[in-house]
Amino acid sequence: MKVQGAIDDMDKRIIRALQGDFPIVSQPYKQIAEEIGIDEETLLRRLNSMKETGVLRKMGAVLRHFDVGYRANALGVWIVAPEHMDEVAEKMCAHPEVTHCYDRNTTPDWPYNFYTMLHGRTEKDCIELARQLSEETGIKNYQLQFTEKEWKKTSMKYFMEE
Incomplete structure (x- = not known):
């Protein structure tokens, strides 16, 4: 069982993958998930969990x-x-x-x-x-x-x- 607020290796891989340019494609989360070797559902579930536990507060775009x-x-x-x-x-x-x-x-x-x-x-x-x-x-x-x-x-x- 995962400890609330704890970050495991997969969470770190997800965080690293989301820090770069966001893919401009019809299914960006699916592409990100494939790049780190998981399915889109798992990626979204883990992002939701990080948000619920306070590990992840927000995601946002930086417009140049x-x-x-x-x-x-x-x-x-x-x-x-x-x-x-x-x-x-x-x-x-x-x-x-x-x-x-x-x-x-x-x-x-x-x-x-x-x-x-x-x-x-x-x-x-x-x-x-x-x-x-x-x-x-x-x-x-x-x-x-x-x-x-x-x-x-x-x-x-x-x-x-x-």
Whole structure:
């Protein structure tokens, strides 16, 4: 019997297989299962088990936004009253051009407590989106800090040493 939350060798093989590019085929899980020597049903059952036990929290795609035409990125920093944080987050997260939305601690010389990543085809698009977010939320005190250079865009890799 498998201990809850324990990872065996097969789980490690599954995790390794899912860390690369996801196959763009009609049955991606079947292809992944075949690559690691199991059937699709077993793969899906084990993924479900890892999710239920908390070993696996989520699976997600990383869109290389620059490659698909989104050339401008801005970190939006906002001053949001703590009692309105959830409401503001919900409104901002509703926009597909907002990919990150989180709260942060302030310091005496940095009053901004709410951060968003805004993406647009141009800097003007990001500025317009920030203006729209400001209008929708009533948050008037914000700044945009545009990305100048992307240094790294990779995800964590687990169990690669084996």
